[in-house]
Amino acid sequence: MTTTPDAAAAVRLPAQSVYQNRVADYWNTEANPVNLELGRIDGLYHHHYGVGEADWSVLDEPDPGLRRDRITAELHRLEHAQAELLTARLGPLSTADRVFDAGCGRGGGSVVAHLRYGCEADGVTISAKQAEFANEQARKRGIDDKVRYHHRNMLDTGLPTGAFAASWNNESTMYVELDLLFAEHARLLRRGGRYVVITGCYNDTYGRASREVSLINAHYICDIHPRSAYFRALARNRLVPVHVEDLTEVALPYWELRSRADHLVTGIEETFISAYRNGSFQYLLIAADRV
Ligand code: SAH
Secondary structure, three states: OOOOHHHHHHOOOOOOOHHHHHHHHHHHHOOOHHHHHHHHOOOOOOOOOOOOOOOHHHHHOOOHHHHHHHHHHHHHHHHHHHHHHHHHOOOOOOOOOEEEEEOOOOOHHHHHHHHHHOOEEEEEEOOHHHHHHHHHHHHHHOOOOOEEEEEOEOOEOOOOOOOEEEEEEEOOHHHOOHHHHHHHHHHHEEEEEEEEEEEEEEOHHHOOOOHHHHHHHHHHOOOOOEHHHHHHHHHHOOEEEEEEEEOHHHHHHHHHHHHOOOOOOOOOHHHHHHHHHOOOEEEEEEEEEEO
């Protein structure tokens, strides 16, 4: 078979797939109070879930306005604790180091890493709106010379090879093929660099994805991977696990509190709670070394 230049042009892939356009549309228009009101508290915008025991006394607050504020602050505290948990696994790092935040959302994770280590950070999101928002936050904080956000595909970032001491995905791996993603992390990380992921995954011991997992996929337009897929794809891409932590139990208080926050619920809360409780879904942290 010969391939003429014309034929090659005819089958050229779009820069972004139809699916990726959908994901970008979702995040470009997303304005859930749970993603905005929590971040307004201290300018750290997290679009992931929380970990740790909740202060349930916030539910007993008699003043309705104050009750709302206290619940919002408590959920933010739990989300922030999750970001700190991930960030602690990236180090040790110095001010000379550079880190890569894959699927960075409105940017909270990169700021947390910079505040902890003084390192430079590059965040990448497929949503132009999110990148713009995150860069504005970095400008307001006066750290835009150290923390930058890019509207790019995390599978093909164009960032320099071997330039990063650490990289991570915080709840963004369910949008992509793991082999393509980990190949890009392995390219960007220097030898001995650290990769960390926190993700929901479906539990292989349960079997195929449960109804709850399918509902979560439909809600977020994502495709949750089985736990086994992570370890296979890491091994294929020079990423060797050094620490694995099942966060399922410690994620439940966040969801239980959120399900009672009438001003913040998105409708997916009960599904997460039953998926975690029935064992079909797990919340996992994996830290790996780039060899
Ligand atoms: N890590 C962030 C946001 C998680 S939400 C946080 O912890 O707050 C999921 C993010 O993945 C969104 O920002 C979305 O734009 C991003 N994303 C999904 N597919 C992507 C892709 N192919 N390339 C870059 N970002 C992507």
